[in-house]
Amino acid sequence: MAYAHIMPPREKESFGSAGSHTEVVSDLSRLDFDFAEFIEELESELATYTEKTHKTGKPNAVLVGVYDKGASDSESSMLELRELAKTAGVNILDSLMQKRTPDPKTLLGKGKLEEVILHCLKVGADIIIFDCELKPGQWRAITNSTELKVLDRSMLILDIFAQRANSSEGRLQVELAQLKYNLPRLVELDAGLSRLSGGIGGRGPGETKLELGRRQIRDKISLLEDKIDKISQQRDLRRKQRIDNKIPVVAILGYTNVGKSTLFNKLTASNVFVENKLFATLDPAHRRLRLPSKDNLTKNETVILTDTVGFIRHLPEELMTAFKATLDEIKEASVLIHVLDASDPEIAERKKAVDEILLEMQLSNVDQLIILNKSDKISQEKIDNLTTDFDAIAVSAITGIGLKELVIAIAKELDKIGKKLEKARKDSHAQF
Numbered sequence: 001m002a003y004a005h006i007m008p009p010r011e012k013e014s015f016g017s018a019g020s021h022t023e024v025v026s027d028l029s030r031l032d033f034d035f036a037e038f039i040e041e042l043e044s045e046l047a048t049y050t051e052k053t054h055k056t057g058k059p060n061a062v063l064v065g066v067y068d069k070g071a072s073d074s075e076s077s078m079l080e081l082r083e084l085a086k087t088a089g090v091n092i093l094d095s096l097m098q099k100r101t102p103d104p105k106t107l108l109g110k111g112k113l114e115e116v117i118l119h120c121l122k123v124g125a126d127i128i129i130f131d132c133e134l135k136p137g138q139w140r141a142i143t144n145s146t147e148l149k150v151l152d153r154s155m156l157i158l159d160i161f162a163q164r165a166n167s168s169e170g171r172l173q174v175e176l177a178q179l180k181y182n183l184p185r186l187v188e189l190d191a192g193l194s195r196l197s198g199g200i201g202g203r204g205p206g207e208t209k210l211e212l213g214r215r216q217i218r219d220k221i222s223l224l225e226d227k228i229d230k231i232s233q234q235r236d237l238r239r240k241q242r243i244d245n246k247i248p249v250v251a252i253l254g255y256t257n258v259g260k261s262t263l264f265n266k267l268t269a270s271n272v273f274v275e276n277k278l279f280a281t282l283d284p285a286h287r288r289l290r291l292p293s294k295d296n297l298t299k300n301e302t303v304i305l306t307d308t309v310g311f312i313r314h315l316p317e318e319l320m321t322a323f324k325a326t327l328d329e330i331k332e333a334s335v336l337i338h339v340l341d342a343s344d345p346e347i348a349e350r351k352k353a354v355d356e357i358l359l360e361m362q363l364s365n366v367d368q369l370i371i372l373n374k375s376d377k378i379s380q381e382k383i384d385n386l387t388t389d390f391d392a393i394a395v396s397a398i399t400g401i402g403l404k405e406l407v408i409a410i411a412k413e414l415d416k417i418g419k420k421l422e423k424a425r426k427d428s429h430a431q432f
């Protein structure tokens with residue numbers, strides 16, 4: 001007979017060192033050993049360790065990347081997963097990388113999977129996040145072999161979208177994408193069902209908390225599709241009202257985590273909602289913004305400012321559709337505010353990723369203002385260089401630096417567009 005237990009991790013211990021201890025005994029019942037005391041000691045030792053590594057209120061995760069032996073971009077792929085996890089509000093305890101041909105059943109292979117799960121228990125993780133798209137069968141096999149919540153890259157991205165979608169349509173779209181993504185992973189009455197509910201990865205933006213059965217999910221999907229239809233009809237109506245009233249729309253967009261929502265809130269904070277019918281029905285992601293009207297700069301002194309879900313590189317195709325749908329609303333924008341994070345070392349790549357999607361959506365010819373946000377985080381010299389490189393306006397949504405200049409720039413841009421339209425109209429009249 002034998003008993004086994006997890007060993008508490010030691011400082012800076014790396015993955016792979018003995019995770020458990022097994023003791024072989026001849027007769028367990030005659031063993032002179034105080035198990036209660038032993039377990040208490042062991043638990044307190046584990047707790048002392050996790051006290052240092054865990055952050056309160058955040059889910060704790062171990063990241064796992066399985067890459068082909070020849071893969072050269074595994075490091076950067078893992079780095080990106082780390083960033084996505086941080087953006088989703090996850091506390092990262094450890095990340096493990098494995099070079100092997102992915103196992104069709106368990107991704108890692110059965111033995112390795114057990115080792116990884118043991119390591120997760122040791123460091124006190126609640127979630128295990130894989131840097132890939134898990135096939136439904138793989139997700140189920142892994143879920144069935146551990147109590148941990150199992151997420152893949154797409155689920156993590158959907159979770160970020162769920163946290164960040166503000167417009168009613170955007171929220172419904174993300175919820176729909178989550179249900180569609182999870183549907184093949186769920187088997188009726190499967191244990192994994194409850195594992196997706198609540199918290200990270202199971203956070204529905206709407207009322208669905210992803211704890212439904214398959215048939216219910218199918219019903220829910222068609223319900224959501226109906227709702228989205230209705231909402232887009234309302235949107236068309238609102239759009240028509242705005243056009244009739246000549247209220248221009250200005251959309252904030254950019255990579256995820258650059259500070260779009262913070263900027264949106266800061267800019268519109270003093271512009272409290274009024275009981276104007278046109279604005280009362282607005283989505284949380286649309287608010288009116290009053291522009292400075294001095295110097296006769298603009299006749300349209302009020303615009304609708306729109307916040308959007310953030311862009312992410314290498315978006316899986318099935319998420320792309322949902323993501324583009326959440327961006328549908330920016331098609332009515334006269335001006336796009338493309339926000340960059342000035343403190344991000346990968347600023348140029350991020351901007352490129354956004355530009356590519358805009359091009360794909362045929363939005364690259366809409367007037368754009370480039371904004372360098374988080375300028376409070378870098379030196380003046382760097383700000384100067386970046387503003388020149390990107391022909392941008394430096395701001396900080398937190399401290400408020402540059403916001404006045406930004407609002408004036410929006411007004412000028414709209415004024416320019418107005419003049420262009422005017423000229424076009426005159427020219428077309430002149431032809432007759």
Ligand code: GDP
Nearest residue numbers: 256257258259260261262310373374396397398
């Ligand atoms: P979004 O994904 O683009 O909407 O980004 P959020 O508005 O949610 O902001 C992401 C993070 O960046 C939050 O932690 C913000 O507090 C932070 N942030 C936003 N703007 C600034 C800024 O101007 N300066 C600094 N230092 N942090 C900022």
Ligand code: MG
Nearest residue numbers: 164260261308
């Ligand atoms: Mg946001």
